[in-house]
Amino acid sequence: MAHDGTASPAGSGNTELVRVATSEHRLARYGLIAAALTFVALFLVLPLAAVFTEAMRNGPGEFLTVLSDPETFAAIRLTLLVAGIAVPLNLVFGIAAAWAIAKFEFKGKAFLTTLIDLPFSVSPVISGLVFVLLFGSHSLLGPWLQSHGIQILFAVPGIVLATVFVTFPFVARELIPLMQEQGTSDEEAALSLGASGWQTFWHVTLPNIKWGLLYGVLLCNARAMGEFGAVSVVSGHIRGLTNTMPLQVEILYNEYNFVAAFAVATLLALLALVTLVLKSLLEMKYSAQIAASRRH
Amino acid sequence: MTARTASLWQIRQPSVIPGFGLALGVTLSWLTLIILIPLSGLVWRSSALGWTTFWELATDQRTVNALRISFGTAFLAALINVVFGVILAWVLVRYRFPGKRVIDAMVDLPFALPTAVAGIALTTLYAPNGWIGSLLTPLGIKVAFTPLGIVFALVFVGLPFVVRTVQPIMEEIDKEVEEAAATLGANRLQTIRRVLLPGLSPAVLTGFALAFARGVGEYGSVIFIAGNLPYVSEIAPLLIVIRLEEFNYPAATAIAAVMLVISFAMLLIINMIQAWSRRRYGYGA
Numbered sequence: 001m002a003h004d005g006t007a008s009p010a011g012s013g014n015t016e017l018v019r020v021a022t023s024e025h026r027l028a029r030y031g032l033i034a035a036a037l038t039f040v041a042l043f044l045v046l047p048l049a050a051v052f053t054e055a056m057r058n059g060p061g062e063f064l065t066v067l068s069d070p071e072t073f074a075a076i077r078l079t080l081l082v083a084g085i086a087v088p089l090n091l092v093f094g095i096a097a098a099w100a101i102a103k104f105e106f107k108g109k110a111f112l113t114t115l116i117d118l119p120f121s122v123s124p125v126i127s128g129l130v131f132v133l134l135f136g137s138h139s140l141l142g143p144w145l146q147s148h149g150i151q152i153l154f155a156v157p158g159i160v161l162a163t164v165f166v167t168f169p170f171v172a173r174e175l176i177p178l179m180q181e182q183g184t185s186d187e188e189a190a191l192s193l194g195a196s197g198w199q200t201f202w203h204v205t206l207p208n209i210k211w212g213l214l215y216g217v218l219l220c221n222a223r224a225m226g227e228f229g230a231v232s233v234v235s236g237h238i239r240g241l242t243n244t245m246p247l248q249v250e251i252l253y254n255e256y257n258f259v260a261a262f263a264v265a266t267l268l269a270l271l272a273l274v275t276l277v278l279k280s281l282l283e284m285k286y287s288a289q290i291a292a293s294r295r296h
Numbered sequence: 297m298t299a300r301t302a303s304l305w306q307i308r309q310p311s312v313i314p315g316f317g318l319a320l321g322v323t324l325s326w327l328t329l330i331i332l333i334p335l336s337g338l339v340w341r342s343s344a345l346g347w348t349t350f351w352e353l354a355t356d357q358r359t360v361n362a363l364r365i366s367f368g369t370a371f372l373a374a375l376i377n378v379v380f381g382v383i384l385a386w387v388l389v390r391y392r393f394p395g396k397r398v399i400d401a402m403v404d405l406p407f408a409l410p411t412a413v414a415g416i417a418l419t420t421l422y423a424p425n426g427w428i429g430s431l432l433t434p435l436g437i438k439v440a441f442t443p444l445g446i447v448f449a450l451v452f453v454g455l456p457f458v459v460r461t462v463q464p465i466m467e468e469i470d471k472e473v474e475e476a477a478a479t480l481g482a483n484r485l486q487t488i489r490r491v492l493l494p495g496l497s498p499a500v501l502t503g504f505a506l507a508f509a510r511g512v513g514e515y516g517s518v519i520f521i522a523g524n525l526p527y528v529s530e531i532a533p534l535l536i537v538i539r540l541e542e543f544n545y546p547a548a549t550a551i552a553a554v555m556l557v558i559s560f561a562m563l564l565i566i567n568m569i570q571a572w573s574r575r576r577y578g579y580g581a
Contacts, residue, residue: 022474036387039380043452044402047417096322104316106308121559123513125533126552130334133341187313197314226410228516246412253416265413272408280401
């Protein structure tokens with residue numbers, strides 16, 4: 001009630017006559033709410049609605065035909081494969097980084113944390129470019145890779161590398177503040193009772209951080225499946241082979257095959273909605289076990 | 297005690313918790329392999345160009361225009377996001393209205409929705425024959441396929457950065473401060489302008505910087521709506537892609553290097569704002 005803006009002096013129904021000094025006038029409140037809602041509608045709700053409407057433009061029949069296209073299938077499979085490799089890799093990295101940074105005091109810790117955040121301030125296109133410069137045919141490694149028949153660019157390894165680069169900080173970023181907050185006393189208790197290091201990790205630390213970990217994995221996965229810029233640069237856009245779902249959306253759209261483009265986009269939009277719902281549930285039920293870092 | 301942990305003994309404070317060597321080892325190797333080596337490859341390649349070549353490539357008119365468009369539209373979008381992001385955060389923190397929880401969750405949509413999907417959806421909406429575009433066309437406003445379209449896409453992408461940076465700080469505001477201001481005779485507008493906003497300014501600045509930084513590098517949501525006319529509505533990341541497709545690696549490298557330097561400078565500024573605000577207000581933004 002405190003945030004309601006109107007006071008209710010005991011028994012008096014005349015609430016609007018007495019206004020709480022720490023809230024805005026009723027009209028101002030309505031105005032602000034209206035402005036916020038309009039903004040949300042224009043920039044968030046309508047785009048989402050447009051995806052589903054455009055996909056269904058020619059009815060559900062065509063929608064399903066498009067989705068059962070073998071190229072779409074290949075794109076879905078590749079997206080799942082890439083996320084299936086990139087997310088676990090960054091999960092292991094995130095736990096290791098959080099363990100080192102949150103449980104110990106050492107020199108250069110702040111600098112290390114900054115380095116982990118680095119991919120967030122690099123344009124996705126540049127994230128792809130660095131791998132082209134590293135593995136391309138004109139690079140130092142290029143000729144050697146070619147002579148050994150190793151294909152990294154325009155193939156799955158390149159897409160995985162670019163995805164790992166882009167999603168690098170997600171899990172670590174979620175775990176570091178959480179584990180810092182939890183301190184080391186639980187682990188010290190377990191160790192003093194005779195548990196080994198790994199036992200302590202599995203039975204004490206992991207249960208403490210599991211919801212925060214899941215939260216990080218959720219965000220990491222959403223980005224891994226949806227990454228466009230970085231993957232676009234390294235993929236080579238070979239249809240049915242190196243097209244992930246977002247790239248397939250682009251290709252179909254640029255061919256003016258809008259219904260198909262939006263049909264594939266629906267799947268990604270559904271992924272986003274599921275991510276948001278799970279994220280909100282985690283925030284609601286386990287807010288204490290998810291680090292106070294609601295920004296990303 | 298293995299030799300490895302013993303050698304690390306000097307750089308860290310003693311602790312009974314095991315696994316420092318392993319955890320730091322994994323972290324540093326992964327960081328080096330995935331981030332540091334590829335990025336230093338870019339730095340090395342751009343320094344190998346030589347200063348004259350680099351300068352020529354970086355000051356090419358098309359490159360300069362693309363950089364100007366990227367930074368200009370990102371700046372404008374971040375400004376719009378500051379205004380509406382602060383209003384949205386305020387409404388979510390202070391007021392009660394139906395559907396509030398859904399809207400709060402929706403704010404994160406730009407984090408979760410793949411940028412390519414956002415791009416085609418916004419283009420469809422704001423194209424001259426789209427739901428919103430058809431309403432704007434009679435007014436003479438063109439959004440899609442103009443620089444304004446880029447701004448709109450970047451507003452979408454940057455919105456959660458401002459809201460999620462400002463929101464937690466607003467939740468922490470002590471109501472007593474506002475009560476004190478009101479008791480001392482300030483009207484509501486004065487309280488907001490002179491008491492609340494100054495305390496929020498570090499968070500707002502950080503949110504602005506994060507949204508701006510993200511907008512500068514954004515690619516997926518922009519390329520569909522921008523129209524991509526060279527010199528007019530072509531963003532820097534797209535120009536990198538075009539140069540790559542032309543196998544003009546030196547030009548791509550030079551543009552990327554310029555963007556990286558500016559981005560890192562901004563990262564530094566964000567960190568400085570946060571350090572300053574911790575000193576000044578006792579909390580990080």
